[in-house]
Amino acid sequence: MKAPVRVAVTGAAGQIGYSLLFRIASGEMLGKDQPVILQMLEIPNEKAQQALQGVMMELEDCAFPLLAGMVGTDDAMVAFKDADYALLVGARPRGPGMERADLLSANAEIFTAQGKALNAVASRDVKVLVVGNPANTNAYIAMKSAPDLPAGNFTAMLRLDHNRAASQIAAKTGKPVAAIRHLTVWGNHSPTMYADYRFATIGGEGVKAMIGDEAWNRDVFLPTVGKRGAAIIAARGLSSAASAANAAIDHMRDWALGTNGEWVTMGIPSDGSYGIPEGVMYGFPVTCENGKYTIVQGLEIDEFSRERMNVTLNELEEERAAVAHLLA
Numbered sequence: 001m002k003a004p005v006r007v008a009v010t011g012a013a014g015q016i017g018y019s020l021l022f023r024i025a026s027g028e029m030l031g032k033d034q035p036v037i038l039q040m041l042e043i044p045n046e047k048a049q050q051a052l053q054g055v056m057m058e059l060e061d062c063a064f065p066l067l068a069g070m071v072g073t074d075d076a077m078v079a080f081k082d083a084d085y086a087l088l089v090g091a092r093p094r095g096p097g098m099e100r101a102d103l104l105s106a107n108a109e110i111f112t113a114q115g116k117a118l119n120a121v122a123s124r125d126v127k128v129l130v131v132g133n134p135a136n137t138n139a140y141i142a143m144k145s146a147p148d149l150p151a152g153n154f155t156a157m158l159r160l161d162h163n164r165a166a167s168q169i170a171a172k173t174g175k176p177v178a179a180i181r182h183l184t185v186w187g188n189h190s191p192t193m194y195a196d197y198r199f200a201t202i203g204g205e206g207v208k209a210m211i212g213d214e215a216w217n218r219d220v221f222l223p224t225v226g227k228r229g230a231a232i233i234a235a236r237g238l239s240s241a242a243s244a245a246n247a248a249i250d251h252m253r254d255w256a257l258g259t260n261g262e263w264v265t266m267g268i269p270s271d272g273s274y275g276i277p278e279g280v281m282y283g284f285p286v287t288c289e290n291g292k293y294t295i296v297q298g299l300e301i302d303e304f305s306r307e308r309m310n311v312t313l314n315e316l317e318e319e320r321a322a323v324a325h326l327l328a
């Protein structure tokens, strides 16, 4: 039996937490041979802490063979202590009358504090996934607040967008979703994201040629994928939770256990590839092996794609500028 690893999850009593924790404890994220210790963080509020206790009771009641321990806390220094994996889900939601800038600064405070706590107490190899919105900028803030950890340990979740794009393509082509390869989503987890199937294949055949409909790409596919989060909120009255938790599991599993050469999308600090300025937390196509991700290189960027990639880049740069004073 392997030694247990420590998995920190913030916002553990929230919607996504409820879909996520049980799957981590059952081995779906890190493998059926990998025991885990769950270190769960919630806000210092009686109701939230009580709800967290309830979640922990249920985790106990599952008698998961791989669940080697549990910690529930309101202290980030406890939750992140020696963490090997950290899923930062808890964030401040947008309230009535709140502008995007207010949301950015409310979350900047949370992710500055959590970045500092990770810097102080987490494993030096900790793999961090930020789910809480605005995910890319929150991940950027946490990364900047943790100068002693490698910047590449911080990632943002674009995998839900990637999975949404795959399902739309499967529906359009009538092919199984599992057969789609080489798909990606560039940029920000926001409606400006650029879902790109120009390189995608199904059974070795190019998806672009198979669909052969640029108007569908521009007028149906891109808006459907980009606005899917809003469509779910409109339908459910709550934001996506099970699909978001599923994407978080996919992201961490692939990062930790590898993709066997297949592309997945991760929000990562740019290394300058594809003209995206270094350090910007941007969705890229990557492959993963031995616990490391590598950006897929050499893809041709046509004029339409460059335009889309710049729109989402500009939005990220605006978000970065809006929080810059908090990171000084």
Ligand SMILES: NC(=O)c1ccc[n+]([C@@H]2O[C@H](COP(=O)([O-])OP(=O)(O)OC[C@H]3O[C@@H](n4cnc5c(N)ncnc54)[C@H](O)[C@@H]3O)[C@@H](O)[C@H]2O)c1
Residues within 6 Å of the ligand: 010, 011, 012, 013, 014, 015, 016, 017, 041, 042, 043, 048, 089, 090, 091, 092, 093, 110, 130, 131, 132, 133, 134, 135, 157, 158, 160, 161, 189, 239, 240, 241, 244
């Ligand atoms: N990146 C993505 O694809 C994606 C997809 C879906 C949702 N999200 C985002 O994920 C976040 C969580 O969604 P949810 O539906 O679970 O929300 P939720 O409101 O149900 O749960 C969030 C939980 O986080 C807790 N929390 C808030 N601040 C915290 C802090 N500083 N430390 C620890 N816990 C804290 C809250 O008390 C709450 O229990 C939201 O920001 C949502 O917009 C992102």
Ligand SMILES: O=C(O)C[C@H](O)C(=O)O
Residues within 6 Å of the ligand: 133, 160, 228, 229, 230, 232, 239, 240, 244
């Ligand atoms: O869109 C949202 O606000 C929720 C989430 O980020 C999503 O994509 O479902």
